[in-house]
Amino acid sequence: MIDVDIVQRLGTFDLAVSFKAEAPVVGLFGRSGSGKTSLVNALAGVGGQRRGHVIVNGETLFDDARGIDLPPERRRLGYVFQDDLLFPHMHVEANLLYGFRRAVPSARVIEPQHVIDLLGLGGLRRRYPGTLSGGEKQRVAIGRALLAQPRLLLMDEPLASLDIARRDEVLRYIELLRDDLRIPIVYVSHSIAEITRLADTIVLLAEGRAIAVGAVEEVMGRLDLRPQTGRYEAGSVFDTTVVAYDPKYALTTLHFDGGELIVPNVEALAGERVRVRIRARDVSLALHPPTGLSIVNVLPGTITAIDDEGGPIVEVQLRLGNVSLRARITRRSRVELGLAENREVYTLIKAVSFDRRSVGYA
Amino acid sequence: MLSMSDTELGIIVLSLKVAFFSVALSLPVAILVAHALARFDFPGKTLLDAVIHLPLVLPPVVVGFALLLLFGKHGPIGAWLNEWFGIVVAFRWTGAALASAIMGFPLMVRAIRLSISSIDVRLETVARTLGGSRIWVFLSITLPLALPGLITGVLLSFARSLGEFGATITFVSNIPGETETLPLAIYTFVQSPGGDAQAIRLSLIAVVLSIAALITSEWLTRRTSKS
Numbered sequence: 001m002i003d004v005d006i007v008q009r010l011g012t013f014d015l016a017v018s019f020k021a022e023a024p025v026v027g028l029f030g031r032s033g034s035g036k037t038s039l040v041n042a043l044a045g046v047g048g049q050r051r052g053h054v055i056v057n058g059e060t061l062f063d064d065a066r067g068i069d070l071p072p073e074r075r076r077l078g079y080v081f082q083d084d085l086l087f088p089h090m091h092v093e094a095n096l097l098y099g100f101r102r103a104v105p106s107a108r109v110i111e112p113q114h115v116i117d118l119l120g121l122g123g124l125r126r127r128y129p130g131t132l133s134g135g136e137k138q139r140v141a142i143g144r145a146l147l148a149q150p151r152l153l154l155m156d157e158p159l160a161s162l163d164i165a166r167r168d169e170v171l172r173y174i175e176l177l178r179d180d181l182r183i184p185i186v187y188v189s190h191s192i193a194e195i196t197r198l199a200d201t202i203v204l205l206a207e208g209r210a211i212a213v214g215a216v217e218e219v220m221g222r223l224d225l226r227p228q229t230g231r232y233e234a235g236s237v238f239d240t241t242v243v244a245y246d247p248k249y250a251l252t253t254l255h256f257d258g259g260e261l262i263v264p265n266v267e268a269l270a271g272e273r274v275r276v277r278i279r280a281r282d283v284s285l286a287l288h289p290p291t292g293l294s295i296v297n298v299l300p301g302t303i304t305a306i307d308d309e310g311g312p313i314v315e316v317q318l319r320l321g322n323v324s325l326r327a328r329i330t331r332r333s334r335v336e337l338g339l340a341e342n343r344e345v346y347t348l349i350k351a352v353s354f355d356r357r358s359v360g361y362a
Numbered sequence: 363m364l365s366m367s368d369t370e371l372g373i374i375v376l377s378l379k380v381a382f383f384s385v386a387l388s389l390p391v392a393i394l395v396a397h398a399l400a401r402f403d404f405p406g407k408t409l410l411d412a413v414i415h416l417p418l419v420l421p422p423v424v425v426g427f428a429l430l431l432l433f434g435k436h437g438p439i440g441a442w443l444n445e446w447f448g449i450v451v452a453f454r455w456t457g458a459a460l461a462s463a464i465m466g467f468p469l470m471v472r473a474i475r476l477s478i479s480s481i482d483v484r485l486e487t488v489a490r491t492l493g494g495s496r497i498w499v500f501l502s503i504t505l506p507l508a509l510p511g512l513i514t515g516v517l518l519s520f521a522r523s524l525g526e527f528g529a530t531i532t533f534v535s536n537i538p539g540e541t542e543t544l545p546l547a548i549y550t551f552v553q554s555p556g557g558d559a560q561a562i563r564l565s566l567i568a569v570v571l572s573i574a575a576l577i578t579s580e581w582l583t584r585r586t587s588k589s
Contacts, residue, residue, distance in 0.1 A: 044491055046491070071495075072491045073490050073492075073494055075491070079491040081488065085488045087485060087489070088507070099492030099493050145491075145492070
């Protein structure tokens with residue numbers, strides 16, 4: 001449970017963020033300059049004077065009214081920055097153990113060997129940061145933060161300085177530690193793909209304010225927040241279970257309340273939970289079940305809302321079982337098909353629209 | 363040429379002793395001052411910076427004279443040191459070390475400050491969030507990363523000390539066996555008739571010492587930058 005209320009003046013920028021969130025992973029999402037990093041610094045206790053309070057898991061780390069302001073070294077928040085910031089004069093193992101050695105022995109729950117195995121750092125122990133790849137460095141940085149026995153992990157754009165391939169590698173490790181170590185994470189990003197893949201609760205920041213807090217699907221699905229969540233990125237997110245894998249075509253079948261999806265690019269075993277994200281522009285609609293079609297995912301659904309602002313493109317909100325899905329179609333199609341609320345339609349989702357970034361472990 | 367007389371040996375030992383203690387005296391202070399200048403903003407920072415640089419721009423004789431006024435037997439600091447600790451620096455080798463330390467201080471501070479400024483502050487922040495106290499972070503992160511600057515600072519100050527002349531001769535005079543360091547001895551020989559050969563011998567020794575110091579520092583810097 002994170003309870004934050006922070007007021008801070010930073011030059012001409014006013015930060016006034018207040019929210020409560022309870023989730024394994026809280027995503028802080030906002031465009032650059034929305035105050036994400038200032039907020040994380042406030043949580044960590046670095047940089048400047050502020051008012052308000054920060055309470056994590058019932059423990060007050062900061063409360064100006066009560067005169068409480070723990071220094072960073074006593075807050076026990078593992079901070080992972082955009083740059084790995086490994087200590088260049090220490091080899092990997094010394095980096096990993098820097099915080100572990102400072103932690104109270106009785107509080108050492110996370111063991112070095114466990115973290116080394118989890119993040120695949122075994123072969124790097126004696127290497128110096130200068131000789132590591134970007135992905136390796138970031139994994140060491142994450143391991144170092146974990147071994148300081150944090151009550152919460154703060155990750156500020158941990159993938160931003162990595163290339164696409166390395167991002168996927170590190171993202172998988174973050175999913176692993178989220179599921180394995182059960183440490184709550186505050187994950188900051190301006191990439192909606194990362195947030196939706198990892199987070200359960202999202203805090204939407206704009207101009208130094210938290211303008212929405214809630215379940216990822218709910219906040220991202222809100223049409224009124226589209227200026228902040230972005231038109232291009234509009235989509236829906238939901239959890240599914242792996243049913244089967246077809247090795248002949250390398251396709252995986254996923255089950256969810258609204259039916260079954262066939263997707264490529266999933267490396268998960270039957271029974272595992274997988275989170276998928278479907279962009280609104282990848283969903284088409286049909287009145288009758290189409291035949292002779294290359295699209296493999298055809299699912300019946302009901303229209304719950306239509307957002308028509310008079311432009312060439314309209315956004316249709318659908319319900320498939322208990323899952324809500326968004327589709328973007330032209331206004332002409334909407335008129336020609338006579339689409340309206342409560343209308344039963346068939347949703348068409350191209351399997352190839354699921355890339356590596358849109359499927360992750362739930 | 364290869365065998366040194368006892369007098370020459372005494373001069374070299376004294377010079378090295380003075381240089382060693384001048385560096386040892388100024389290094390801890392220089393580290394603290396350099397760190398403060400590199401990392402913090404405080405009232406009077408510009409003034410402190412200017413005062414530290416004074417020995418670099420003032421004629422050394424003026425520095426020596428100021429030291430004599432302050433640290434002389436009847437000077438405010440000298441009298442106090444003598445009264446409370448029984449320490450007398452005027453006209454002693456310790457005074458020569460003090461004069462050298464002050465003359466080399468700006469060089470030392472500059473080198474260390476530059477080195478600390480070039481360290482990413484976020485490395486220190488990250489170390490704090492990992493549980494390191496301010497002091498521990500300084501000792502385990504800042505100082506080791508500033509090591510190249512520390513080495514440069516020590517070498518510059520050591521070399522400055524070996525060559526120190528004006529402030530030393532003004533403050534502690536030229537007393538053989540007590541304050542007569544290498545440059546002062548060379549000066550004495552140059553001034554005395556028929557002392558040229560001696561002056562040349564000592565000058566060559568000065569050259570050898572300087573080169574040795576340079577090579578040592580180069581070797582140390584390479585060793586630290588390897589890791």
